Amino acid sequence: MADDMSEYKELYLKEAEELLQSLNSSLLEFEKNPTREDLIKEMARCAHTLKSNSSSMGFEKLAELSHSMEDGLLMLQESGIEASDEIIDLLFECFDYLEVSVDKVSTGEEEPDNTDLLKKLEVLKSTDIKKRSKEESGVKLAERPQTIRRLRSIKVDIKILDKLVDLVGELLTATMRFQNLNSTYKIKEFDKIINQLNMLTEDIQYEVTEARMIPVGQVFNRFPRMVRDLAKRENKKVDFTIEGSDIQLDRTVLDQIGEPLIHLLRNSIDHGIESPEERIKAGKPETGKIHLRASREKNAVIIEVIDDGAGFDEDKIKEIAIKKGVITEEEAKTIPKKQLLDIPFLPTFSTSDKVTKVSGRGVGLDVVKTKIDELNGSLKMETEKSKGTRFILGLPHTLAIIKCLLTYVGEERYALPIIDISRIVNIEESRMQHIEGNEVFILDGEDIPLIRLRDVFNLPRKKDRKLTVIITERTQEKNGIAVDGIIGEQELMIKSVTKTLKKIKGIAGATILGDGQPAMVLDINGLLA
Amino acid sequence: MTKILLADDSAFMRKILTNILTKKGYTDLIEAVDGEETVAAYTREKPDLVLLDIVMKKKYGTEALKDIMQMDPNAKIIMVSAVGQEKVIEEAIQLGAKGFVVKPFKEEEVLSKVKEVLG
Known part of the structure; x- marks a missing residue:
């Protein structure tokens, strides 16, 4: 997604859905009346608006395809001929692509590849549209897509899910109170019902919790581009890999870890990975590695940001900590490594002397720490000078x-x-x-x-x-x-x-x-x- | 206060433009969602400036531009469109548009054009 456009995403999606709906019904109508110019015009308008909105959002493939579709439709309108089955099939194929792509970007996934479809559109446009009849089909078309799909998922406002969690919580409490009361009154007939209530409540709770789970990939997959851009700006070479995108987290938790993770990744690019020259001098490959990994651990989700960069220099941490009055010179001599490595998470601490555009002046790690604490999570760092750094985030997989x-x-x-x-x-x-x-x-x-x-x-x-x-x-x-x-x-x-x-x-x-x-x-x- | 008419069939675009403009203190904004509404809103509200999309329902922005210029030859209109061909831009300028911003646009492009046209 383009920078700073996330606040518009919801509106974009809502409108994209409306446009696709109009496109679909016009297309279905057009199939029956393949000469109606008003329908072509409306389809072209939908494709056009989808193109301009998508390119504003930075969804390039969507924009590219809707653009090509719009051009095709305008050519069709100009030619004034009856559209062949082949053309209509291709329009349906375009519609399918757009629908799937909008769905993908709505969950933060990559847009699917559009090269084949673009080629088909180009082939069709480069041939004289008038001469094309049903027989001479130069383009192999996909099976006619089903225009009625079975709904396997529906969209639910997150507020409703929040409310459901609240209600389940109340239900839990009420059930517990019932059980407590009966341990006083000891009415035998109630025991069975209480048992059943307990089980049902547990089931509902499980389902509601599951319904709120979203794969971390949704947040992760905006990072490759970001890492690439940041590395480029810093003139560093970075090989960025992701693992465990399918691990799920509660929506509320997931919503809030994006920023902290960006801070950690920025930290790795800016302060961790060295310049290619420095790396070669240190006997390392010139391209640095940053690995982002999610994994499950009991009731927690662990997210790690691992780099093979310069690591934190313990002496430097001590030096700055003394200068900033965090510890005394005496304490510095005996401080255990574990405690020493907590110091960079304190406000206004930075071991890097230079101020960069990327992570600024040490404002960062303390912000990450605060955010993670708020989520009732944990944040640890392991580091070794000139070997690299590993940040370990522990997160509850649900909050409520x-x-x-x-x-x-x-x-x-x-x-x-x-x-x-x-x-x-x-x-x-x-x-x-x-x-x-x-x-x-x-x-x-x-x-x-x-x-x-x-x-x-x-x-x-x-x-x-x-x-x-x-x-x-x-x-x-x-x-x-x-x-x-x-x-x-x-x-x-x-x-x-x-x-x-x-x-x-x-x-x-x-x-x-x-x-x-x-x-x-x-x-x-x-x-x- | 400068009154600006935002004519675009996309609520998404109107929202982006609204945010860009309100941040700079242009808060007297009115909206139109198709060409006919644009002409009607112009007649009724006499805005100081129109940001006009081209591909819209009922009446294209270029048609609306013609109508408005006929009514008020001093109208200040900036076309904001993803249709970026030279031909279209030239035509719009010939018809009396004071500027042309191609979508997707950057905030600064819109703002500098608005400032320039408002003078």
């Missing part, structure tokens, strides 16, 4: 209803997204150690930092001998979260919270539990920050 582990601390209940949880363990207080002011325990040979929710919420610590600890894991980073106890797993509908509550770190949202009482949903990233 998520499976949570319900826990309690004092009198309050807190939900933790299951996506982040790897296991639950009981650990003796005596196993806690203190390293650099942090509480840590060793589990299966690994040091795991501990966060006590009682501390977080300013409650006095309990004097139990054993702690219930939830082990969370995100992009290979483990943490322990101590709670008073576990209630169980539940599907919960997350409601967003007011700004005041949002300011409290570690709260992702709120939910209504089966007994009608609210509970906070914890944002594990926020708690750790």
Whole structure:
């Protein structure tokens, strides 16, 4: 798509559909009355408008074909002859192409190849249209397309899907409350119905969630062109590859990852990949590689941007971090690599000295981080000087209803997204150690930092001998979260919270539990920050 | 305030033009969707400027151009069309159009032409 035209896409599609409809009905009518000039004129107008709108949107193949079709129609009009079956067939073929192409671009896919069809149109136009009769067919035509197609999919406004999710959430809550009530009243006859309700709700939830899923390819496939253009502007050679385009994500999530991904790709082109000369000097192939990969992992979708560029220079990060007062010189000597690599995600940080048109002055990575945090996702970076950089994005594959582990601390209940949880363990207080002011325990040979929710919420610590600890894991980073106890797993509908509550770190949202009482949903990233 | 008539059969095009113009403070805009409506709107509203598409329903933009020029020889009309052949452009200028912008256009092309014609 052409730059900055995305805001017009919806209108473009709506109008394209109207134009195709008019084109189709005129064409069907024209087949019966192959001399009616008014129909030719109307078809030419449709093709013309579709051409000019498509070229404005940057849909070149669509524009090319509708242009050629319009020319053909105008020639036909001028010649004043009765259109042969061959011509009408070709017009239908053009219509089919246009319909399929509009459908493709509506979902962000590539326009199909139009070379064969263009050739046919050219052949037809270059021969004297008057001389063409039904017998002398110089062009092999495709089978007559079916003009009535069975509808296998329909378009639904995303707002309706959002509303459906809301309703399913309410249904979940109502079902849970019913179940809770009956655990008090214990009416046997209700048990079966409650079971059935539970199953139905689960089914509906599954279907509604599925209906919102869209392949990431829809966002990915605008990148090859963008990478090409940016690389060219920076005088760099880049071989850009994509993997996992068919992985699906919730529409809401997908809508919001485009910008962060653009930032990461820009970062790779601008700061990662070196100039061809530098690469050759470093003994690398002159063309750099950027790989964009999506994959599924339990309940999350992982998106990686991998380049074989210069990588981040750890010493340089330290130097700038000290200069900007993020860490002291003393801290710089002992800071673990993992923590060091989080620094570039802080606001106004940039290791590149030059300011470029592409990624500007270090505004970028922090924006990406903020956006991904908002989505309750995670962002990590792995980098090695002169070998390359890998950004790893972890995203929940849906936002609205998520499976949570319900826990309690004092009198309050807190939900933790299951996506982040790897296991639950009981650990003796005596196993806690203190390293650099942090509480840590060793589990299966690994040091795991501990966060006590009682501390977080300013409650006095309990004097139990054993702690219930939830082990969370995100992009290979483990943490322990101590709670008073576990209630169980539940599907919960997350409601967003007011700004005041949002300011409290570690709260992702709120939910209504089966007994009608609210509970906070914890944002594990926020708690750790 | 400068009143501009946008005559184009495509809502998509009218929207793009509207956005380009309103950003620069031209907010008094009226629309027409075919040639006949264009002539009627011109008669009724007497706009300061017309951005006129060529391929439209009922009456082509070139026909509408003729009608308007006959009515008001001082009319300021810019043709905005994907029909970009020299022949058509020449014809439009001969008929009295003050400018010609070929689709797909860049924002600046439209704006500079509008400024130039409004003087």
